[in-house]
Amino acid sequence: MEFSPANPVIKLCLQGMNMEDNGKPEEALTIFLQAFNEVTDDFEKFTAAHYVVRHQNTVVDKLRWLQTALQYALKVNDDAVNSAFPALYQHIARCYEQLGDADNAKKNNDLSASFAANPSDKGPFYHGTRADLQVGDMLTAGRLSNYHADVIMNHIYFTAMVNGAGFAAALAKGEGHERVYIVEPKGSYENDPNVTDKKFPGNPTRSYRTREPMKIIGEVTEWVRLSPEALQQFREKLANTKGEIIN
Known part of the structure; x- marks a missing residue:
């Protein structure tokens, strides 16, 4: 997998981020959802879902989109994505904490820590x-x-x-x-x-x-x-x- 700013989905995400920077969250969410609906592979799905998460107003909706992002990240199995797991599991843990689910919060915090070691990338x-x-x-x-x-x-x-x-x-x-x-x-x-x-x-x-x-x-x-x-x-x-x- 080769990350490229020329990728159509990545371009949409960049447009959405520009809307965020300009204080237009509703327009940003529309673009991120468009990106998610136009994806062609699991990496693109993971990336677009990551941005949709940021514009969810309830813990339940945020958790649902975080789990969607995690689902596709796990399918990618690539060094470009593996480094996202510590933060991803940590965000999921925080959602469970807010929902009062201590067991799942601990489980995801432990997973976050397990992925925070040295990068697995072996090059070249x-x-x-x-x-x-x-x-x-x-x-x-x-x-x-x-x-x-x-x-x-x-x-x-x-x-x-x-x-x-x-x-x-x-x-x-x-x-x-x-x-x-x-x-x-x-x-x-x-x-x-x-x-x-x-x-x-x-x-x-x-x-x-x-x-x-x-x-x-x-x-x-x-x-x-x-x-x-x-x-x-x-x-x-x-x-x-x-x-x-x-x-």
Whole structure:
């Protein structure tokens, strides 16, 4: 499964989120329900249901949609969705708490904790940059951010999606060519908290970070590249982004 903002259902969800940002919850719900009715696979059903949940006015309705989202998430069985389970089970537990069902609340809290361990994703992993690196080189944390001036990064960021790494390379600072390296983490890693359970549930971009070194084990030269116009739009959006990154 490859997460893509070009996906028609994802596009609808983005439109719905824009309505939320503009203080139009009723219009947002209409778009999210449209998205749910136009889904073509379990991942899309899970994603759309996640947004419908946010606009339910009763605990019973919220629980029903949370269970719908969980039903489809379990069917997906993909690393892009697995990281959503801790929050999903936790929200379900809170609904049961409000309904006075202590047994089901505890059951779902326990499930939430069981899924909160290290990511299960085994790669292969990619790192996008403009740096000229060689097989065998080691990446280490403590370098300046590619996207935020004067920020020293405490982690190395990487992804299991080659197109995502290519996008990161295109946005990276520097005059060098866009490079996507195949990397091997030499220690533990975690979901990138800057994207996980933010705009989209879970970690659909399969983005991770580590404090440990990463070894360059290869390079890829083929990935889907965005148009110059689309890249410029993302650069402008990045420049106008408010708030600090979780470093």
